Amino acid sequence: MLRHLCRAAQGGRQVKAIGPKLVIATHNAGKLREIRELLSPHGIECVGAAELDLPEPEETGNTFIDNAELKAREAADLSGLPALADDSGLSVDALHGMPGIFSARWAEDADGNRDFRRAMERVWHEVEAAGEEAGHDAHFVCALSVAWPDGSIESFEGKVHGTLVWPPRGERGFGYDPMFVANGMDQTFAEIDPDQKHAISHRADAFKKLVAALG
Ligand SMILES: O=P(O)(O)OP(=O)(O)OP(=O)(O)OC[C@H]1O[C@@H](n2cnc3c(O)ncnc32)[C@H](O)[C@@H]1O
Numbered sequence: 001m002l003r004h005l006c007r008a009a010q011g012g013r014q015v016k017a018i019g020p021k022l023v024i025a026t027h028n029a030g031k032l033r034e035i036r037e038l039l040s041p042h043g044i045e046c047v048g049a050a051e052l053d054l055p056e057p058e059e060t061g062n063t064f065i066d067n068a069e070l071k072a073r074e075a076a077d078l079s080g081l082p083a084l085a086d087d088s089g090l091s092v093d094a095l096h097g098m099p100g101i102f103s104a105r106w107a108e109d110a111d112g113n114r115d116f117r118r119a120m121e122r123v124w125h126e127v128e129a130a131g132e133e134a135g136h137d138a139h140f141v142c143a144l145s146v147a148w149p150d151g152s153i154e155s156f157e158g159k160v161h162g163t164l165v166w167p168p169r170g171e172r173g174f175g176y177d178p179m180f181v182a183n184g185m186d187q188t189f190a191e192i193d194p195d196q197k198h199a200i201s202h203r204a205d206a207f208k209k210l211v212a213a214l215g
């Protein structure tokens with residue numbers, strides 16, 4: 001049970017509980033919903049960054065883990081509570097891993113408003129421009145970081161591989177879900193039941209590693 005989750009007491013390291021209250025350091029409602037669903041079997045009280053009026057830090061890192069750590073660190077420092085952050089994105093083989101850590105930024109206009117239909121059109125347009133031989137393979141990546149107020153931090157990364165499809169299909173999920181079909185499935189992440197996404201997603205994969213290490 002994550003409620004009693006303790007960091008491994010190795011070599012005299014202090015044993016530290018994650019709960020009972022955990023700040024979810026995201027301003028993305030879709031992510032927050034998925035993280036709550038993934039944590040619900042563990043009986044942790046989750047409080048969203050927006051509920052605490054925490055600011056959205058600038059994502060200056062060069063990797064998913066760098067950005068997850070800076071978001072978790074800032075939320076733990078400001079709230080005085082353990083904080084979990086998620087940095088994630090879509091990595092497209094034909095685009096040499098882009099949009100990657102820029103997945104949210106590809107959806108933003110000059111005023112910072114997000115439009116994922118436009119971002120998906122850009123991805124598909126660039127995939128087509130890369131030529132048929134470049135293929136349509138892609139994967140989602142999710143880095144999860146838990147930061148404690150005393151300065152310690154743990155990070156985990158998960159992935160799910162699949163194929164991009166066009167046109168986008170489905171109303172569920174968020175972000176790039178309508179154009180992503182996981183390997184072994186026929187429907188996009190926006191068409192399948194949320195429980196099916198939670199069984200195989202990059203976020204679920206990262207959570208499995210987090211629970212294995214800390215649970
Ligand atoms: O930084 P926070 O506040 O957590 O929220 P964000 O939306 O800005 O999140 P990121 O910086 O991690 O950007 C990742 C983007 O990648 C996309 N993404 C991540 N996970 C996804 C998923 O499960 N399905 C579809 N798109 C996803 C989605 O569009 C996100 O906005």
Ligand SMILES: [Mg+2]
Pocket residue numbers: 059104
């Ligand atoms: Mg972000």
